[in-house]
Amino acid sequence: MPNPRLLKTAERWKNKEIPTEREKKQSPVKQKTPLFAGNVDYSFLEGNFGKGIFDEYNQRVSKDYQGASALSVLSFADNVVKGSNPFAFVLLNKILTQQKMRVATPAGLERALEKEAINLRDTYGDSGLVLRSDGEPNEYLARDLINQVKQRGNLQYPLMIPLAGFDLKYDSNSPHNLTFQLTDFSELIYAPQLNKTNHSKKFNRADKQGLPIFEDNGSRTLHSNEDGGLCRLFRDRVLDLGAGRVLAYSGDYGRVIVCAEGTRAKN
Amino acid sequence: MPKQEKLQDKVRGLYDKIGSEFYLCRDDFESNGEKFNSALLMGTLTELNKGNMLLFGEYGGGKTTSAEYLNSVFNGLPLDLIKRVAIRGNPQLTEEKMVGRPHYGKMHQGEEDVVWQHFVLVGPKIFDEFNRIPESNQAVVLNGVDRGEWNYLNDFVSTGPQPFFATCNYADRGNNGLIPSLLDRFDVGVESKFPGVANTLHIAQDYHNDKDKILSDPKLTRKALEVLSSGKSYEETQKELEQIVQLHDGTLRERGFPVLSTGDKEKIEQEIRDVPFDRDAEQYFAFLVAEMNTSQKYGQKRSIDPASSEHGLYLQAAFVGSGSRREEKSIVRYAKSLAWLQDQGEVNLDHVTQVAPYILWHRIKWTPETEQAFRENDREDPLDLYITKTTLGDGTNELPGVKKRFVESQENYQRVIDLVGHGKIDKALQEAKEYAADGKGHPIFQDTIKDLEGR
Numbered sequence: 001m002p003n004p005r006l007l008k009t010a011e012r013w014k015n016k017e018i019p020t021e022r023e024k025k026q027s028p029v030k031q032k033t034p035l036f037a038g039n040v041d042y043s044f045l046e047g048n049f050g051k052g053i054f055d056e057y058n059q060r061v062s063k064d065y066q067g068a069s070a071l072s073v074l075s076f077a078d079n080v081v082k083g084s085n086p087f088a089f090v091l092l093n094k095i096l097t098q099q100k101m102r103v104a105t106p107a108g109l110e111r112a113l114e115k116e117a118i119n120l121r122d123t124y125g126d127s128g129l130v131l132r133s134d135g136e137p138n139e140y141l142a143r144d145l146i147n148q149v150k151q152r153g154n155l156q157y158p159l160m161i162p163l164a165g166f167d168l169k170y171d172s173n174s175p176h177n178l179t180f181q182l183t184d185f186s187e188l189i190y191a192p193q194l195n196k197t198n199h200s201k202k203f204n205r206a207d208k209q210g211l212p213i214f215e216d217n218g219s220r221t222l223h224s225n226e227d228g229g230l231c232r233l234f235r236d237r238v239l240d241l242g243a244g245r246v247l248a249y250s251g252d253y254g255r256v257i258v259c260a261e262g263t264r265a266k267n
Numbered sequence: 268m269p270k271q272e273k274l275q276d277k278v279r280g281l282y283d284k285i286g287s288e289f290y291l292c293r294d295d296f297e298s299n300g301e302k303f304n305s306a307l308l309m310g311t312l313t314e315l316n317k318g319n320m321l322l323f324g325e326y327g328g329g330k331t332t333s334a335e336y337l338n339s340v341f342n343g344l345p346l347d348l349i350k351r352v353a354i355r356g357n358p359q360l361t362e363e364k365m366v367g368r369p370h371y372g373k374m375h376q377g378e379e380d381v382v383w384q385h386f387v388l389v390g391p392k393i394f395d396e397f398n399r400i401p402e403s404n405q406a407v408v409l410n411g412v413d414r415g416e417w418n419y420l421n422d423f424v425s426t427g428p429q430p431f432f433a434t435c436n437y438a439d440r441g442n443n444g445l446i447p448s449l450l451d452r453f454d455v456g457v458e459s460k461f462p463g464v465a466n467t468l469h470i471a472q473d474y475h476n477d478k479d480k481i482l483s484d485p486k487l488t489r490k491a492l493e494v495l496s497s498g499k500s501y502e503e504t505q506k507e508l509e510q511i512v513q514l515h516d517g518t519l520r521e522r523g524f525p526v527l528s529t530g531d532k533e534k535i536e537q538e539i540r541d542v543p544f545d546r547d548a549e550q551y552f553a554f555l556v557a558e559m560n561t562s563q564k565y566g567q568k569r570s571i572d573p574a575s576s577e578h579g580l581y582l583q584a585a586f587v588g589s590g591s592r593r594e595e596k597s598i599v600r601y602a603k604s605l606a607w608l609q610d611q612g613e614v615n616l617d618h619v620t621q622v623a624p625y626i627l628w629h630r631i632k633w634t635p636e637t638e639q640a641f642r643e644n645d646r647e648d649p650l651d652l653y654i655t656k657t658t659l660g661d662g663t664n665e666l667p668g669v670k671k672r673f674v675e676s677q678e679n680y681q682r683v684i685d686l687v688g689h690g691k692i693d694k695a696l697q698e699a700k701e702y703a704a705d706g707k708g709h710p711i712f713q714d715t716i717k718d719l720e721g722r
Contacts, residue, residue, distance in 0.1 A: 002692055003718040013546055014688025015681070022682075022698075069577040075707045083707070137639065225644070244663075246640055249580045251667055252675070252708070 040111075041260045042104060042118045045081035045092070054081050056095050057088075065091070065168070070176040073250035084125045084254030086232045086247055087178050090166045092256055103127075104257040105162040105187075106210025106233060112257075113239065114205060120239060123255040127210070128233035129166075129180065130194050130243045131159040135228040137245035140174055142230035148182045160191035160211065160233060176248055194243050196227040203241075212241060272525075274535050275610045280525035281340050282311050289478060290333040291466035292459075295647065298621045299609060306333055306457040309625055310432070312604040314341040314391075315535055317428035318597070319412050319452060321397075321445075321629055323435050323649065324459035331395050333459055334432035338391040339482050340524060341430070343512040346482035348491050349393065352385040356399035362407045367419035370498075381422040385495045387411070388504055390429050397433035398442040405449050413452045413593075424501050447570075447588070447630075454597035456629030458649055481522055487511055535607070542603045545613040550680065552598065552619055554673045555659065557714050558582035559590035563706035574634050578706045582658055582669055585637040597626045620660060620670055628655040640666065676702070676709045683715055695719060 045053055054076045061071040071091060074083040093103045104112065106127040112118050134143045149155050165186035171179045193211040202218030212222050223242040231243040237253065286292060286307050294302035306322065306329075313320040314337055322330040335353070339346040354365055363369075366387055370380035386392060394408070411417045412433075415426040433453065436442055462470070494507045509529070516526045527535075544552070562568050563578040568589035576584035601622045606614040628651045637654060646653040662668030679702045686695035696719045703712035 001721040002687070003721065006715070006718040007687060010684045010687035013550070013681075013684050015685050017685075018689045018691070019682045019685045069575070072577055073579070073707070075704045077701065077704050077708075082704075246580075246636075246666060248576060249666060251580065252704075 040108065042108070042112045043258055043260075045256045045258055046079055050079070050081050051076055053092065053095055053099075057092055060091060060095065065170050065178065068170070068177045070178055070248040073248070074256075075252075081256055082252050082254060083250040084234070084256060085250040086126050086129060086163055086180070087168060087176065088250065089126050089163045089256065090168045090180065093164055094167065096258060101258050101260040102164045104259045105164050106160070106206070107162075107208060108210070108259055109235065109257060110206035110210045112259075118257065120235065120255070120257070122237050123253050124234055124236045124251070125255050125257055126163060126232050126234045128160050128162045130191065130224075130231045130233050131161065132157050132226065132231070133228040137226065137228070138175075138230040138247055141176075141179060141247070144171075144174075144179050145182075145230060149188060152182070152188065156190045158191050158194045160189045160194060160209070162187055162189075162210075193222070194224050194233075196224060198222055199224045273610070274527075274531055274538070275608060277525040277527060277531065278311065278315065278535070278608060281527070282307060284524060285333075285336045285340060289336045289482075290329060291470055292329070292333075292462045293466070295460060296621065298605060299611070299615070299617050301609060305625065306459045307337075308605075309455050309457045309601070310334065310337040311341075312601050312608070313337075313432070313455065314430045315532075315608070316539060316600045316604045317430055317536075318454040318600065319431040319433070321433050321435060321450075321453045321456040322459055323437065323456060323629075325461075326436060328459045328461070330434040330459040331393065334393045334434065336482070338393060338430060338432065340519070341527060342391045343516045343519065343526060344389070344391070345484040345488045345491070345515055346479055347485060348389075348488040349391070351488060351492065352389045352495070353393035353395055354384075354386050356394060356396035358399060358401055360400050360404060362404070362419065365404075365407060366411070366417050367422070367424075369420065379420060381419050382498065383417070383419070383424055383501070385492070387417045387424055387426070388495050388501065389508070390426070390505075392429060392431045394431070394433040396436065396442070398435040398445055400443070402443055402446050405443075405446050409449055409452065412449070426501075447632075450630050451591050451593050453629060454593075455601060455625050456652075457625060458652065482519075484515055484518060487515055539600075539603050539607045542606050542611075543613055544599075544602075544619075545615050547616045547677075548602070548614045548619045550677060551616055551670065551673050552595075554676070554680075554709065554711050555582075555598075555623065555669050556590060556595060557709070557711040558669055558672075561710040561714050563710065563713055579708075580666060581672070581710055583710065585634060585654075585658060585666075587632045587634060591630070594626055594630055598623050601626060624652060624655040624659050627659070628652040631655060672709060676711070680709075680711055680715075683712070687719070692719060 054074060057074065061067060065071055070085065070087045073085055074081055074088055089103050096102050104127065109127055113120065131142060131145055134146050146155065149159065165183055167181040167183050169179050169181050170177060189209050191211050199222065201214045201222050202216060203212035203214050203220050203222060204218045206212050221240045223240060226243060226245060231245055232247050234242050236242055286304060290307060292304040292307060294304050296303045296305040296308055309320060310333055322334060324330045335346060335349050338344065339349045365384060367381045367383045370382050373380045412431055415428050417424045491508060491511050494504055520526050558581045560568050562575065562583055564575045565572045568583055570588040574584050574587055598619065602614045602618045605622055606618045633651065633654055638650065641654045641657065642650060648656065657663065658668050659670065660668045661671045683695050683699045686698065696716065699712045699715045699719060702708045703716060706713065
C-alpha cells in the first residue's frame with residue numbers, strides 16, 4: 001500500500017495531463033552522423049555494444065579491483081553508459097583496447113570538436129591527468145606517479161598525461177585503493193598552459209596535444225585553480241576545460257568518448 | 268479615510284531604520300532581485316517567527332549590537348533594559364545565574380521557591396558569547412532555546428517561543444565548541460561582517476554610543492527591573508511588562524519609529540503561516556531533504572556511519588551526520604517569513620535556495636575532503652557557509668550542487684508524480700526504478716520507491 005501522504009502530495013503537485021508514454025530516450029546529446037573526424041570514429045558508449053562493455057567493466061571491477069568504490073560509478077541508462085572519472089576511464093580503456101578501440105585523448109577530443117564530429121555539450125568527460133607536484137591534492141597518487149615518471153627521464157611540471165595511456169593497479173594503501181600506472185603507450189606532455197596563472201583564461205581551440213591556445217575573446221574558459229599535486233583534466237558541459245582535484249567524482253551526465261580507427265558496426 | 272499601512276511596510280521601516288542608523292552594514296544577500304544584509308534580514312525574520320539565531324563574527328564586529336537593536340525595536344523594550352537582562356557567557360556561569368535560583372529567604376524558613384532570572388522572564392533574549400560556557404552547561408539551556416520552557420528545582424516557566432539571539436566568537440582559547448544537539452536547536456546562523464571602511468569611519472565617531480540614547484529610557488528600565496524582581500507570577504509580570512512596552516512604544520512613535528503592536532505581531536505570525544510554497548520550491552525542498560537524509564549504502568544517513576560516495580556524489584556524500592526534522596521546520600518558517608516580507612503570495616525557489624544555506628551551515632559537519640576541495644577558493648563567506656551555499660546551489664564543475672541536480676531530474680520526478688497523481692502506481696514505480704538507476708540515480712527516486720512500495 002503506497003504511503004497515503006505521497007498520494008496526497010502527488011494529488012497537489014500533479015499536472016492535469018497524464019504523462020504520455022516516454023519516447024525511447026536518446027542520449028542527452030544528439031549525435032551527428034556520420035561520426036568521423038578524419039578516419040577516426042568518435043561515439044559514446046551506447047547500444048548493445050556499450051551494454052556489453054559496461055557488463056564486462058562491472059565484472060572486472062569486482063574481480064580485479066575488489067569492487068573499488070571509485071570504479072563503481074558508472075550506470076547504463078537511456079541506452080548509454082553514464083558517468084566519468086579518471087579511474088573508470090582507464091579501466092574502460094583497458095577493455096576497449098581488446099576491441100581495437102580506446103577512450104579519446106585530449107588531442108583527439110579537440111579535433112573531434114573542431115570538425116563537429118560529435119556534440120559534447122551538456123555532457124562532461126575526463127581525458128587526462130595533470131601532475132604539478134608531490135603535494136596535495138591527491139598527494140599519494142602524485143608521489144607514486146612522480147616515481148614512475150622519474151624512471152623515464154626528466155620531470156618538468158606541469159605534466160599532462162592522457163588517460164588513454166594508463167593502466168590501473170589495485171593498491172590498498174591508496175586513498176581510492178587504486179593507483180595509475182604508466183605504460184609503454186603513456187605520453188608525458190609538458191603543459192605550461194595548465195599553470196594556475198592561466199586560470200580563467202579564454203580560448204576557442206587547442207593545439208596538437210589538446211591544450212588550449214589562449215585568445216582574449218575566446219568562448220571557452222580554462223579552470224585551473226590548483227598549483228600542486230595531481231588533478232584530473234576534464235571537459236565540462238559548456239566545453240570549458242578544467243583541472244580539478246576531486247578524482248573520484250562521477251555524475252549522471254558524464255560520458256565516455258570512444259574512438260575507433262575506421263568504422264565499426266553500429267547497433 | 269487614511270490608507271492603512273501594510274504590516275510589511277512597518278517591518279521594512281524597522282529594518283531600514285536599524286540598517287541606516289544603528290547597525291551600519293553592507294548588503295550580502297539577494298532574494299528575487301532584492302538586496303539585504305544577511306545578519307539584519309535573518310534577525311528580522313527571527314523576530315517575526317520567534318526563532319533562535321546564532322551570530323558569529325570577530326570581536327567588536329557588531330554581533331551583540333545588532334541583536335540588541337533588533338530585540339529593542341521589534342519588541343518595544345528600552346535598549347538599556349535589553350542590555351541589562353542579556354546573559355554574558357563565561358566558564359563559571361551556572362544554572363543559578365542563567366535560569367533561576369532558590370529563594371534564599373524562604374529557604375531559611377524551610378520553604379522551596381524559585382527566583383527566576385530576568386533573562387528567563389523577559390520575552391526576547393540575548394545570550395552573549397554563548398560558546399564561552401562549557402559544553403556541560405550548554406545542556407542547561409537546551410529546553411529553553413528549543414521550546415521556551417525553563418525548569419529549575421520542581422518549578423518551571425513556559426514562555427513559549429521567543430526571539431533568541433546567541434553570539435559566538437570564532438574559535439579561540441577562551442571558548443568551546445557548541446554541542447551538535449544545541450546547534451540543531453538554532454534555526455539560523457549568520458556572520459556579522461565587516462561593514463566596510465566608510466561605515467566603520469562613521470561608527471568610530473560615535474564616541475559613547477550616543478545614538479543609542481534614542482532607544483533607551485533609564486526610568487522605564489528601572490521600572491521594568493522592579494517588575495522583573497517583584498517575585499510576582501510569570502503571567503502578572505508579563506502584564507506589567509506589557510504596560511511598560513506601551514509606554515515605550517509611544518516614545519518610539521514620537522521619535523519616528525514604526526511600532527508593532529502585540530496584535531500586529533499575532534497577525535504577522537498568522538499571515539506567515541498561511542504563505543504556501545509553490546511547486547518548484549517545495550520540490551527543491553524535497554530533493555534537498557532526500558539528499559541530506561537518505562543513503563543507498565546504509566539505508567539512511569546516520570552520524571555513526573561514514574559519508575559514502577559509492578552511489579554518487581550527492582550531498583549525503585559530502586558531510587557526516589544527517590538532516591533533522593528541526594532544520595526542515597526552520598527552512599519552512601524562514602522561507603515563508605521571507606516571502607511574506609517581500610509581499611509575495613507564495614514561497615518560490617529563490618526564497619528556499621537563498622534561505623536554506625543560513626539554516627544549515629552551522630549544523631552541517633563537512634567531511635575533510637569536502638573542506639579541502641573548497642578551502643583555497645576565493646570567497647566572501649566563512650568556509651562552512653561558503654560550502655553550504657555552493658553545494659545547495661549550482662555547485663562547481665566537479666561537484667554539481669543540489670539545485671543543479673534538481674533542475675536535471677525534476678522533469679523525471681514530475682513524471683513519476685503525475686503517474687502517481689493519476690493513479691498509475693505500477694507505472695510510476697517502474698519509472699522511479701529506472702530513474703533510481705540501481706542506486707546511482709537521485710536519492711529522491713529511491714525514497715519514492717519506498718513510499719510507493721509501502722515500505
